[in-house]
Amino acid sequence: MTIRHETAPMPASPLRLAEVAARAGVSESTVSRVLRNIGPIAEATRVAVLKAAEELGYVPNRLAGALASTGSALVGVVVPSLDNIVFAEVLRGVTERLEEAGLQAVIGVTGYDLAREERIVSALLAWRPRGLVIAGIDHTPRLRDLLAANGTAVVEMMDIDGAEPALDRRVGLSHGAAGAAMAAHLLARGYRRFGYVGHDISRDIRARKRLDGFAAELARRGVALVAEEMVAGPSSVAAGRRGLATLLAAHRDLDAVYFSNDDMAVGGYFHCEANGLRMPDDLAIAGFNGLDIGQELPRRLTTVRSPRYRIGQLAAEQILTRQGAAEAAAKPATIDVGFELIAGETA
Amino acid sequence: MTIRHETAPMPASPLRLAEVAARAGVSESTVSRVLRNIGPIAEATRVAVLKAAEELGYVPNRLAGALASTGSALVGVVVPSLDNIVFAEVLRGVTERLEEAGLQAVIGVTGYDLAREERIVSALLAWRPRGLVIAGIDHTPRLRDLLAANGTAVVEMMDIDGAEPALDRRVGLSHGAAGAAMAAHLLARGYRRFGYVGHDISRDIRARKRLDGFAAELARRGVALVAEEMVAGPSSVAAGRRGLATLLAAHRDLDAVYFSNDDMAVGGYFHCEANGLRMPDDLAIAGFNGLDIGQELPRRLTTVRSPRYRIGQLAAEQILTRQGAAEAAAKPATIDVGFELIAGETA
DNA sequence: ATAATGGATGACAGCGCTTGCATAGATGCT
DNA sequence: AGCATCTATGCAAGCGCTGTCATCCATTAT
Structure with missing residues (x-):
């Protein structure tokens, strides 16, 4: 049984423009103008209104304001x-x-x-x-x-x-261009046997566009995307790690793997690290996004930074x-x- | 000079309850009730109203609704x-x-x-x-x-x-309790020379509470927090990495370091990895938050998970x-x- | 049949603000 | 002094809804 009187809940903000106007001794329109800084206002009026609003702790009702002004x-x-x-x-x-x-x-x-x-x-x-x-x-x-x-x-x-x-x-x-740029970069570095590890690409449309751009660029240069591993669910470090493990189990001869994004790529990174695969010699890894974490890894992740x-x-x-x-x-x-x-x- | 008539910008949604009401041949109040599922409505009316609203592509104005109903x-x-x-x-x-x-x-x-x-x-x-x-x-x-x-x-x-x-x-x-729990855990594991690496703790009040709880628990057990390194700015992997490097440069004899959170701790982890420090034997590392990334590291990060x-x-x-x-x-x-x-x- | 009941709907007064228009002093100009 | 100009302010009509109250048929009870 707590007695509450001083802190009694007020009738939810019965504070309207009218109250402020009354206290400042002006009309509602004037208060409205002062508060929104429009139209010519006498300095004395402005001060009085601001003071009244402040003392009352008036918070304008934007719902009403928006409705009135569209x-x-x-x-x-x-x-x-x-x-x-x-x-x-x-x-x-x-x-x-x-x-x-x-x-x-x-x-x-x-x-x-x-x-x-x-x-x-x-x-x-x-x-x-x-x-x-x-x-x-x-x-x-x-x-x-x-x-x-x-x-x-x-x-x-x-x-x-x-x-x-x-x-x-x-x-x-352009995610397509980003995918293509990474393909070009990896090709320039001499990689030729490519794999891909992605997450649920039917939902993440931009990830798919990157993959499409990547694959298209490879194709244009006459190189095939040897294998793709899609992990169900959203992207995550864990998914990337598992995905790469699965991919490599079936395709030991890959020399570079493109991931749907950096989270996934970091997972791949950890897989390599845990399994003694040296990057990039044993396997090259690339992602997308340019997340901080990728750039703070002992070996900086190759990726594409999106602003x-x-x-x-x-x-x-x-x-x-x-x-x-x-x-x-x-x-x-x-x-x-x-x-x-x-x-x-x-x- | 583009001529636009078909695609001419409509007078921003002139679509009101009244339009729907007119089309359905009922009053505004009825439309309002149908749309909000309140009161008794004849099935035929309901269908007609819903149809009219749908055909018109009516989106109710919630500003007005909220204003009217508080x-x-x-x-x-x-x-x-x-x-x-x-x-x-x-x-x-x-x-x-x-x-x-x-x-x-x-x-x-x-x-x-x-x-x-x-x-x-x-x-x-x-x-x-x-x-x-x-x-x-x-x-x-x-x-x-x-x-x-x-x-x-x-x-x-x-x-x-x-x-x-x-x-x-x-x-x-309770962040204080979380800090204390980590201190207890580390003490139980036998660590005795503690360091702390944090970010701008004057702003991140909860990080400070964790540190306070951690230090208090150590003190209660008669152990000192040997050194603290505060990195300016927000927490990040990079900050954690730098912070640990600085801390260790001045205090080579620490055996455990508590970080303000997992981002920082992961940075510490990378520092150790890059410098051949084995965890936890050469140095124990602990964070806070229980982020996925910490649990996917080759060695799972010791931390406290916050739900x-x-x-x-x-x-x-x-x-x-x-x-x-x-x-x-x-x-x-x-x-x-x-x-x-x-x-x-x-x- | 007639009254009583209840289901279905409409009329209308706001919700708290903005804004165009009107008004009233205060100045300036001739 | 007389009139046009401003500057500063008030009035009142909404903005698009909701909710109360009144109304109007159908039913059902008597």
């Missing part, structure tokens, strides 16, 4: 996963840039499921967001229609390879700078941030 | 960082659980800055969220006041050690189940999810 300072961000540091970094780029502009991110995680993406985007749209940032460029037709009919600013990020036209704007890199944080920032920026549809049509729709091949010590 | 289906989530997989996992737990319940997360990243936390929470409150989930239990006095006066459901997560009373509910573990995903889920759940303030006062305010010491092969 435009919600909310930006929907849709990523496929948060198991992996990759999207967390993208998210960081997005939120930081948005915060500078006073906007906030509402997030949705699809689990690489396009049907779920559709539902999530729809739910996000219900907040009438200023814009939408979505990882990936592959969507269900229904989602495309929804977005097209809706007119919301949308930025597709991470990826720029695709036959489908951009929904609106894109910020990313994730920057992609997030740029994506947010696209939302911020997007004005009318007219201007949108004028600007280039796609920003290719490129990538950087890191020639490490494992390949 | 209760916004938005939950603010505040984390200190997204550099690290740890909070990404927490976030995943939160968003997944919220999504099941039809709620959405608006996120804020503080960068371990309490002043910024205050601003972010204030901005989040402006959306009149159903609840707030905040990592950490240390806040500015002003933030405490704001939240207390506001009556919003809030869950502090990750940490449960602290003199300050809980804002509302807590879900986490991050579960913390996120539970935190979301607290928001979902929280009813009135009365009931809130009745339930236990703190959930201790505990932790698990993983006796790996490095200590």
